[in-house]
Amino acid sequence: MLYGPFDILKAKALGGHFPFTLSYEAIRDIVAKAVKPKQFIHIDQSECIMCEGCVDICPWKCIHMVTPDAIAEAQGTELPGMDPSDNVIFLIDDDVCTRCALCVDRCPTGVIILGKAAAPAPEGDSHTRTNNHGYAYGMRL
Numbered sequence: 001m002l003y004g005p006f007d008i009l010k011a012k013a014l015g016g017h018f019p020f021t022l023s024y025e026a027i028r029d030i031v032a033k034a035v036k037p038k039q040f041i042h043i044d045q046s047e048c049i050m051c052e053g054c055v056d057i058c059p060w061k062c063i064h065m066v067t068p069d070a071i072a073e074a075q076g077t078e079l080p081g082m083d084p085s086d087n088v089i090f091l092i093d094d095d096v097c098t099r100c101a102l103c104v105d106r107c108p109t110g111v112i113i114l115g116k117a118a119a120p121a122p123e124g125d126s127h128t129r130t131n132n133h134g135y136a137y138g139m140r141l
Contacts, residue, residue, distance in 0.1 A: 054103035
């Protein structure tokens with residue numbers, strides 16, 4: 001049986017009494033269902049036509065298009081690898097995003113990738129476009 005912070009929180013919720021304990025396997029299964037999978041969202045800004053379809057369709061309003069000037073004015077931010085030709089920067093609030101993939105399906109140019117990190121292919125990354133998934137370094141779920 002497992003005793004620890006998880007048990008203490010349950011005991012407090014039950015008024016200080018803790019009549020049962022959970023095994024490690026039971027807690028692992030509960031947490032595995034509650035935690036978001038390790039996925040990433042990538043927007044290839046150089047190919048984006050700035051139609052704002054992804055911003056409009058997002059049910060949680062967690063995709064934002066902002067100007068580089070707005071970010072430069074913010075305190076404690078950096079612009080690593082910023083391309084001077086970028087007129088807009090995409091910000092995605094990962095805490096709010098549910099990875100529903102509506103933005104991926106809505107994008108007319110296919111530059112939004114929803115995938116998960118994986119081991120590189122044996123032949124390496126070809127950096128070639130595919131019809132459905134943007135650049136080949138992402139895997140569509």
